[in-house]
Amino acid sequence: SQKIEQNSEALNIQEGKTATLTCNYTNYSPAYLQWYRQDPGRGPVFLLLIRENEKEKRKERLKVTFDTTLKQSLFHITASQPADSATYLCAHRAGSNDYKLSFGAGTTVTVRA
Amino acid sequence: DAGVIQSPRHEVTEMGQEVTLRCKPISGHNSLFWYRQTMMRGLELLIYFNNNVPIDDSGMPEDRFSAKMPNASFSTLKIQPSEPRDSAVYFCASGEGGANTEAFFGQGTRLTVV
Numbered sequence: 001s002q003k004i005e006q007n008s009e010a011l012n013i014q015e016g017k018t019a020t021l022t023c024n025y026t027n028y029s030p031a032y033l034q035w036y037r038q039d040p041g042r043g044p045v046f047l048l049l050i051r052e053n054e055k056e057k058r059k060e061r062l063k064v065t066f067d068t069t070l071k072q073s074l075f076h077i078t079a080s081q082p083a084d085s086a087t088y089l090c091a092h093r094a095g096s097n098d099y100k101l102s103f104g105a106g107t108t109v110t111v112r113a
Numbered sequence: 114d115a116g117v118i119q120s121p122r123h124e125v126t127e128m129g130q131e132v133t134l135r136c137k138p139i140s141g142h143n144s145l146f147w148y149r150q151t152m153m154r155g156l157e158l159l160i161y162f163n164n165n166v167p168i169d170d171s172g173m174p175e176d177r178f179s180a181k182m183p184n185a186s187f188s189t190l191k192i193q194p195s196e197p198r199d200s201a202v203y204f205c206a207s208g209e210g211g212a213n214t215e216a217f218f219g220q221g222t223r224l225t226v227v
Contacts, residue, residue: 032213044216100169101206
């Protein structure tokens with residue numbers, strides 16, 4: 001079965017730097033890959049979605065890439081701020097008729113001022 | 114819309130008791146998901162509904178867990194009898210349906226079984 005893995009449990013970076021998070025999948029290429037942010041004590045909040053035929057998606061200081069050859073998605077936070085400190089989760093759906101949304105374990109980002 | 118509403122926010126119960134968690138999805142959303150989150154296992158999908166019909170309950174850990182969606186605006190997740198290992202945060206999420214749509218999560222219910 002499909003496994004989705006986020007390699008780093010935690011990432012500590014200096015304010016102003018770029019944070020790069022990794023999401024790998026093991027088998028088939030998911031048709032859609034999503035990224036969420038979760039703050040302590042709250043539910044995940046959707047950030048970005050990227051389709052398998054898209055190489056890159058941007059939203060303000062966020063950028064997501066999708067490399068089907070490497071079976072990997074990268075999530076970048078540019079010009080990071082302490083307010084970006086949170087846990088970031090990737091999630092996938094296998095296909096256009098698949099409602100099941102499965103999540104990776106998440107990477108906790110801490111941005112130091 | 115107030116978003117996905119879950120109740121209660123916190124629940125402490127004794128082992129063996131029945132626990133019922135409640136969820137009101139966003140109006141107009143066709144899909145509803147129940148997740149469980151723990152430090153050890155992360156965010157696990159328990160069950161999801163589409164148009165009030167359970168589509169996949171393969172994530173439900175045991176027969177002690179059951180979920181219902183009697184109408185488009187209400188769902189319950191029941192644990193009977195509860196055990197200490199059921200302690201976790203349970204999230205309900207809803208979506209418009211379709212693979213290219215996002216899920217909107219509630220605030221979660223923190224369940225502690227002692």
